[in-house]
Amino acid sequence: MSIVRKAAITGWPVAHSRSPMVHGYWLKKYGLEGEYGRQAVDPDLAEKFYSDFSGSGLVGCNVTVPHKEIAAAACDELDDAAAAMGAANTLWLDGTGKLCGANTDGIGFLGNLDQLAPGWDSDAGTAIVLGAGGAARAIVWSLLSRNFKSVHIFNRTVSKAIALKEEFGTRTIAHPWDKLVDYLGQADLLVNTTSLGMTGKAALELDLSDLPKSALVTDIVYVPLKTDLLQQAEARGNRTVDGLGMLLHQAVPGFERWFGIRPEVDENLRSLILSDLEQDG
Template sequence: MSETVRKAAITGHPVAHSRSPLVHGYWLKKHNISGSYGRVDVPPEGAEDFYRNFARYGLNGANVTVPHKEVAAAACEWLDEAARAMVAVNTLWLDETGRLCGANTDGLGFLGNLDQLAPGWDVSRESAVVLGAGGAARAVVWALLSRKFTTVHIVNRTFEKAAALVEEFGSGTKAHSWDKLGTVLGEAQLLVNTTALGMTGKAPLEIDLAPLPDTALVTDIVYAPLETDLLKQAANRGHQTVDGLGMLLHQAVPGFERWFGVRPEVDDALRSLVLEDLGVTA
C-alpha cells in the first residue's frame, strides 16, 4: 500500500502572498517527505463554518493567519497554554480521535529566534521593554514571562491598550504611555519592537536609545527591511541586535513536526531562500 500523503496549508484571508508554503516546502523536500503544504483562502463570512468543520476539508493540519486566529481558536476542542492565554491560534491539527486542536507558536518563534542568534540572551531576566500592545506584543509578553523575566514593561501610544495587556497577564507586567519610554529603557536588558513602525512602507520608529544600558539586546519582529532603523541605531551604539526573520521561521517548526513527524531545523539555506523571495538583502 502507498503511504498516506499528509496535507497541511496556510489558511486565512488573504493568503496569496504567504511565505509559509515556501518554508514548509523547503522542509518537505529536505526530509524527502511525501506530503504537501498549500494555501486555502477562507473568506471571513465562511471562517466559522470552515474551522468548525475542519475535518471535512482533507487537511491533517493548518496554519492560521489574519483575520481568523480568534475564530479558529473558538472552534478548537483543545488549546495549548499559549493559545489559551492569547485566545488565538496559528497552528491547528486533528488528534487521533478527530478533535481539532490548536496552538499559538508565535511566542515560541520569538524565543527560538533569540536562542539561535543570541545564545544566553536570557541569563539576565530583570527587565524587558516591549513596544506595542497588539497581537504580536501579546505573544512576546507571554514568551518573556515563560522565561521568568521579573518585569516586562509594555509601552504603547494608546496607554489603555497596554493597560489591557497588563490586566490579562497580571503580575510581572507594567503598562506605560509612550512619553515614559526613556525612563523604562534605563533599566532594560532587552528591548523588543512589536509595532509595524519601521516596516517597509510604514512610518519610521523614532526613539532615542541613549538611556538604554550598553549591554541591552535589541530585537525587532519586523523583517522587511531586515535591518530596521531601530536595529541600525542600536548596532551603531554597540548593542547586540537580532532581526525578525527568525521569528517567522521558528514559529513554523512545531506545526511541521506535528503534521509530518519530523522536527525541522531553521538553517542558513532556509533563511537565504526566504530572504531571496522577500527581495531582502542580508
C-alpha cells in the first residue's frame, strides 16, 4: 500500500486560502493520490513547526503571511530567489531529509505574463513598479532576471523604495510617489504591487495620460479581477494582464516538487477560481 503524499498551505490565518482549490484541481486532473489541506500555524509556534518540519507528516507546504521569513530561516537550502529575499513560500523535503525552500512569487508573476502577453519582455527596457513590499521585492527580482535595463520603484514611504534599490543594485532606482508623473512616459511596463484598488481598500487614483500606448499594464490585485487601473489602461488601448494568473502560476513549482508532475495553468482552473471569487463577492 503506497503512502499518500500530503502537502498544505501553512500560515496564520489560512482559512480563506484558495491554494487547496488550486492543488485539489490538479490532483484530480492528473489522477494522483495526494492530499493538499490547510494547516494554521500559531505565530508563537512557527519557528518550532518549520524547524521540525520532517515531523509534520507533510512532504512539503506553501507558506503565507506572516511566516515566510521564519520558514526561509529554517531551511537547509534555498533557491536564488528565496535567498535574495530572505523569504520562502514553497517548502519540500528532499530525499535526504533536508528542508529546501523556494520563493515562487517572481516565477508566478513571469509565468502569468508569459502566458497572457507572449513577447511582453522582448524589448526589456524600462519598468515602473508601484510599491516596495514583499511582492514588489519578488517582482523587481524577476524583472532583473529578464534583463530589464531599469526598474523604477515608487513608494509613498520612500525609505522602503531606497532599501529595495540598495538590495538590487544599479539597475533599480528609488523614487517618492509624487515623482511618478515625471517617469510614466518612459515606461514599457507598469506594475501595481500595492493593495490599492483592491476591494475594500483605497483606490489607486493614477492618471495614465503620459503612459505610452505601447506599455503593458499589470496589477497583482485580483479582487476585483479588473481593477480601476486595468480598466483605465484598457480603455486607452494599452495591453493589460490581471493578477489572478500570478496566484496560479506561483503554485506550479510546489505541486511538481510534492507530487511529481508539472501541472498546467489551464482555462478550467482559471474559471474554477473565478467562480469562487464571484461567490465571495
